[in-house]
Amino acid sequence: MKKVLFYAVIxxxxxxxxxGNKNQVNAEVDSLQNLVDEERxxxxxxxxxxxxxxxxxxxxxxxxxxxxxxxxxAEKNSSxxxxxxxxxxxxxxxxxxxxxxxxxxxxxxxxxxxxxTIKTLNMQLEEKTKAIETLRAELAEKDVQIAALxxxxxxxxxENTEMKQERDDTKQIAMEQDAQLNxxxxxxxxxxxxxxxxxxxxxxxxxxxxxxxxxxxxxIRTTRVIPLESKSARILTTHPADSYKxxxxxxxxxxxxxxxxxxxxxxxxxxxxxxx
Numbered sequence: 001m002k003k004v005l006f007y008a009v010i011x012x013x014x015x016x017x018x019x020g021n022k023n024q025v026n027a028e029v030d031s032l033q034n035l036v037d038e039e040r041x042x043x044x045x046x047x048x049x050x051x052x053x054x055x056x057x058x059x060x061x062x063x064x065x066x067x068x069x070x071x072x073x074a075e076k077n078s079s080x081x082x083x084x085x086x087x088x089x090x091x092x093x094x095x096x097x098x099x100x101x102x103x104x105x106x107x108x109x110x111x112x113x114x115x116x117t118i119k120t121l122n123m124q125l126e127e128k129t130k131a132i133e134t135l136r137a138e139l140a141e142k143d144v145q146i147a148a149l150x151x152x153x154x155x156x157x158x159e160n161t162e163m164k165q166e167r168d169d170t171k172q173i174a175m176e177q178d179a180q181l182n183x184x185x186x187x188x189x190x191x192x193x194x195x196x197x198x199x200x201x202x203x204x205x206x207x208x209x210x211x212x213x214x215x216x217x218x219x220i221r222t223t224r225v226i227p228l229e230s231k232s233a234r235i236l237t238t239h240p241a242d243s244y245k246x247x248x249x250x251x252x253x254x255x256x257x258x259x260x261x262x263x264x265x266x267x268x269x270x271x272x273x274x275x276x
Contacts, residue, residue, distance in 0.1 A: 045107075046104075046114060049100065049103075050117065050121075052100065053100055053101060053121060056093050056096060056097045057097065057124060057128065059089075060093050060097075060128055060132075063086045063087075063089050063090045063093070064086075064131070064132065064135065066082070066086050067083055067086045067087060067090075067135060067139070068135070071083060071138070071139060071142060083139065087132075087135075087136065087139070090132055094125070094128065094129060094132065097125055098125060101118060101125060104118060105118045179219070182219055182221050183217060183218070183219060183269065184217075184218055184220045184269040184270070184271065185212070185216065185217055185218070185269065185270050185271070186216055186218060186226060186270070186271035186272075186273070187271070187273070188226075188228050188233070188272075188273035188274070189273075189274070190275060191274055194272065194274060197211040198210040199214065199272055200236065200272070205236040205272050206270060206272065215270065220261045220262075220264075220265050220269075223258075224257065224261065225255060225256070226255065226256040226258075226271075227255045228255060228256060228273060228275055229253055229275075230253060230275035230276055231254065232254070232276040233246055233254040233256070233274070233275050234273065234274045234275075235256075235271070236272040236274055237268050237270055237271055237272045238268060239264050239265070239267060239271070240260070240263050240264065240266070240267070242260070243258065243259060243261075243264035244256060244257060244258045244259060244260075244264050245257045254275075256273065
């Protein structure tokens with residue numbers, strides 16, 4: 001339309017002037033051409049500015065989508081920094097959009113058609129600002145929830161650790177009690193050796209203050225055979241006769257074989273054997 005107008009004006013000028021001053025005609029043409037070029041430049045600037053603003057909104061939408069995706073990620077620790085970077089980018093882009101729209105509005109405030117476009121852009125900017133504020137509030141709430149969850153996890157972990165320690169302590173106590181219940185002591189020696197340790201005194205066994213360190217500690221669940229390394233053996237402590245046997249090996253040395261451990265140790269957990 002502007003080109004048609006331009007050439008129409010040129011034709012009118014040439015007709016009016018006829019064979020008049022060609023220099024004046026050329027000046028008129030140049031002036032009109034400058035007006036057309038200026039108008040074209042303004043239109044190009046407006047289009048570039050509008051394209052730039054729309055591109056900014058597209059970038060904000062993409063960043064917003066990334067934040068929503070990252071906020072749902074199970075790997076929160078690895079997403080926090082990315083969320084922070086995207087939110088910073090969104091805020092900076094919003095600020096840039098607001099400034100760019102204001103500049104466009106100021107520069108082309110006399111343009112009636114652009115006025116409506118700028119109004120739409122401002123509405124779009126405010127809607128996006130509110131959406132980002134909502135997103136920021138949701139992220140803040142999630143941080144609180146995650147912090148509370150972490151605290152609960154830490155509490156549960158501490159409780160579980162404490163319970164595990166209690167179970168371990170209980171288990172240890174039970175093991176110690178079980179070991180104590182299944183612990184016995186035995187000794188074998190000559191009459192002289194036993195008397196020297198006060199284990200045998202005036203024909204009595206284990207009376208008074210005898211040397212307990214002289215005994216060998218055993219687990220009755222696993223120790224069933226005790227080699228006595230002697231051809232003579234006599235059990236001095238009391239044990240059920242049907243719970244054991246004294247057997248000779250090929251050399252004629254005695255070995256104590258316990259067949260019923262619980263019964264054998266039921267009367268006494270101390271075993272004293274006199275050998276020669």
